[in-house]
Amino acid sequence: MAGRPKISELERFMSHVHKDDSGCWIWSAFCMKNGYGLFSTPIKNELAHRVSYRLFNGQLDARDVMHKCDVTNCVNPEHLVLGTRSENMQDAKAKGRMCFGEKHGRSKLTNEQVDLIKKSDKFQKDIALEFGISQGHVSSLKNGTKWRNQGFKLGITQEGNYHR
Numbered sequence: 001m002a003g004r005p006k007i008s009e010l011e012r013f014m015s016h017v018h019k020d021d022s023g024c025w026i027w028s029a030f031c032m033k034n035g036y037g038l039f040s041t042p043i044k045n046e047l048a049h050r051v052s053y054r055l056f057n058g059q060l061d062a063r064d065v066m067h068k069c070d071v072t073n074c075v076n077p078e079h080l081v082l083g084t085r086s087e088n089m090q091d092a093k094a095k096g097r098m099c100f101g102e103k104h105g106r107s108k109l110t111n112e113q114v115d116l117i118k119k120s121d122k123f124q125k126d127i128a129l130e131f132g133i134s135q136g137h138v139s140s141l142k143n144g145t146k147w148r149n150q151g152f153k154l155g156i157t158q159e160g161n162y163h164r
């Protein structure tokens with residue numbers, strides 16, 4: 001049959017992946033406010049790292065897909081491992097990912113990300129897009145103003161997806 005060959009899910013997925021020098025596969029498509037990449041199909045949105053796990057490592061179950069590398073928008077299947085939610089939380093706590101604005105689980109920037117944002121000389125709107133946060137949020141980080149409370153207002157609309 002003539003016409004455009006159908007692009008497989010894997011090919012489409014990989015077209016959004018930027019392989020970083022660090023070994024991380026950085027998700028270059030849409031990222032949510034909590035930093036996780038989102039893989040959209042006409043049918044549904046899926047968390048990119050979960051899709052990666054499914055495509056490369058096999059079946060998912062009720063457990064979370066956790067990042068060994070701590071890069072929330074990394075989708076390298078070798079950096080992903082299944083863990084329970086409480087393990088995930090403990091892991092995050094242990095790694096200091098939960099220190100700020102985290103009370104309600106709505107501000108998901110890591111210390112490293114905040115640092116990157118502060119040092120970045122990209123346009124604020126580009127940074128906002130990259131990290132899935134508002135431009136105002138970027139601006140407040142850059143100006144060093146307290147964003148703890150603003151973080152609460154941002155919220156996460158895909159909470160359901162996130163918890164699976």
Ligand SMILES: [Zn+2]
Nearest residue numbers: 024069074079
């Ligand atoms: Zn990684």
